[in-house]
Amino acid sequence: MKKMFAVIGDPIAHSMSPAMHNDLFGMYGIDASYLPLRVSSSDLEVAVKGLKAIGISGFNVTIPHKTTIMTHLDRLDPLAEAIGAVNTVKNEDGQLIGYNTDGPGFVRGLKSKIADLESRSALIIGAGGAARAIYFSMAEAGVQKIDIYNRTPQKAEALVEACPYKVDSKVVSSEEARRRMGSYRLIVQTTSIGMLPDTDKVPLQITDIPSDALVSDIIYNPPLTKFLENAAENGATVQNGIDMFIYQGALAFEKWTGIFPDTERMKQNVLQHLGGSTC
Template sequence: MVKALVIGDPIEHSLSPVMHNEAFKQAGIQGSYEKKKVTSGDLPSFLQYLKESDYAGCNVTIPHKVAIIPFLDEIDPEAEKIGAVNTVVNNNGKLIGYNTDGKGFLLGLKEKISKPLREMNILLIGAGGAARSIAYALLQENPEKLFIANRSAERLDLLVKDLNKICVEPLSLKKAESELSSFDVLINTTNAGMYPNIDTEPILLTQLKNDAVVCDIVYNPLKTKWLQTAENKGAIIDNGVSMLVMQGAMAFEKWTGTFPDTNKMKEAVNDQLRR
């Protein structure tokens, strides 16, 4: 019996149990996955409990992705570079931290693009934890140029400095809007458009190329106003379900040794969201 869970605060909205329990079913593995509210104050005692338990590990969401790092026994080099952990493996009482967010996003993106990322100009909107994970993953693909736009210049400069690559260029949101026609891929990592603030958009898409790929890591609603606008302009769109499922599938593989049926996981998440 393989047991895992997701921890965060708040956690009620999490769809991870829906997709992981479907993954266990499809893989023919006897297992269970649950969600547990863990406050910042409870984090150290929860991790001690996890070490001593028979859980294979856990997923980590807001607000613990950075705070968890000092309590882990080991951290994967990539997660250390990113400075955030979203997956913990319990290896006989030794807790090892990984980050599957960026690679998970990349797996979903590659299903949507028709040419290699090294031939593309990419615009990443946001400079938080998700943007950081995705930027690191994108840079492994050596894109033509990675532009990053963010509301806070201070946070943006910090991320660009940490990435330390000549192909990375910071932009203001206004500048990004004015140069929109030069981007092949646009990625929103902010919570603009997320329920209940469904009328907000990260940037205006007035000058969008009609063959651009536009991605939003928000998945509630399934199609944000921003994605609807992009689709109406002829763009290929992708919502946050892809990243949610792919990062989860990579975590599932770390706990079980089996890469699950991601199409069935997606179906389970989409069904739940439609309800």
Template sequence: MKQLYGVIGCPISHSLSPAMHKAAYEELSIKADYHAFHVEEKDLKEAVNGIRALGIRGINVTIPHKVSIIPYLDEIAPLAEEIGAVNTVVNDDGWLIGYNTDGEGYVQGLLPVLTKDLAKMRTLIIGAGGAARGVSLTLAKYGAGEMCITNRTESRARQLADDCNRLTRATALPLERAQAELTGFDLIINTTSIGMAPDSNRMPLSLETLPRGAIVSDLIYTPLRTRWLQVAENKGAIIQNGLDMFVNQGALAFEKWTGQSAPKETMKKKVLEKLGGTSC
């Protein structure tokens, strides 16, 4: 009998997770299947009960359920609790444990492209939502040096900076000041949806004063190259899209569910195949 896994969200039909995980099962000859489940917000509690009742071994969680699912779980891993969001659930004989693999997945993809020690870099994080929290707190745990957080709503940026300050030096910057100080950053990360298809020409900040050699990172992977990344590359920056984060967070979930090392290259190849392109 096949073990069942899946992802819940609303909407969910666009998800590439089923193709990615099925490719991993096939690669390792694991008898399992993975499905996308459309779950309305009003039905979330019943859906979680269904995970237990049906014996679904693991579930990924995406928008809009990453926060609202927490009260229905039996245990929350420390990092997920600190971030305040869950993207992976492990069903251990009916005991549901929530994890957050987004930040770890992002950092795993970032480290290979760094040109110097993370502790010596000045980082600008654009956004203060759930994705920003995962990325920021994980970067701080990895020993990031000075971090600046900018967001349209300044109070949210200040709150996230305060949370990160327990681990590293973090400050909140108004968008205008972040723009003015762009030349002083080694690493610039867009955690917002600005630039995502179909509005891929929008940019979270102007890159007019971007320093050559800076790393410009975007959590977006549809399209694989936003206009923001294209402009950054033309100015001599090292660019990175969100593909590695997506694959790595999925691989971490896979390993929690199966206890086996995930075939990341196979997973990445499948996602690229579905996207019809090549990575940065």
């Protein structure tokens, strides 16, 4: 019997997930289809009940439902519960289980670039939902030192206090972040600053970073933000948000099928749809 998968959100027409996952189903000979479903906030509860009733095998969750969907699921993975957001749901014997593959996907993307992630002193810029998923996942993965800079320090402090994993963290000001820049071998930009159409803006100026530093920006449109340009000019290796998107999708696919897919094929598929390149 053909299996059904989906992504729900509002808006949803822009999603590249259907093309990515349907290509993988074909590649691995899996009789399944993946559909984009526009679901408004007011219809979320009935939509989840409907998906469960028809026996959907799994689905992804995107804006604006990642938090609100949690109350409509049967069970939550501990990391998803800690992060406070779900982006992947698996139907396990009629029970809808919520996971978060955004943070772990980001970590897998980092590990595709660097082998010594755990030993790197890191700076995270931002304290929103993406920062929370990335911060908790990096801490769970064993990164020992993670500082956080946010324009509103109280939000960063709340994030540090909420982290359920052991990690040495400090909330820093922009001035302190700049002073300590030479100690960070990993800098992660999690805000929307620099995204189209405001491509001339940067959340923090990059200067005097180690030559082996990796600077990552979760934005992938444009593929090279002003922030990443600045980092590259200072000698850093740079990474945009494509890897995070690819690996969160790969981890979702693995949860649904038991197969960790060909991420290079996924990346080329996404780049073809974006009509651009990646870092």
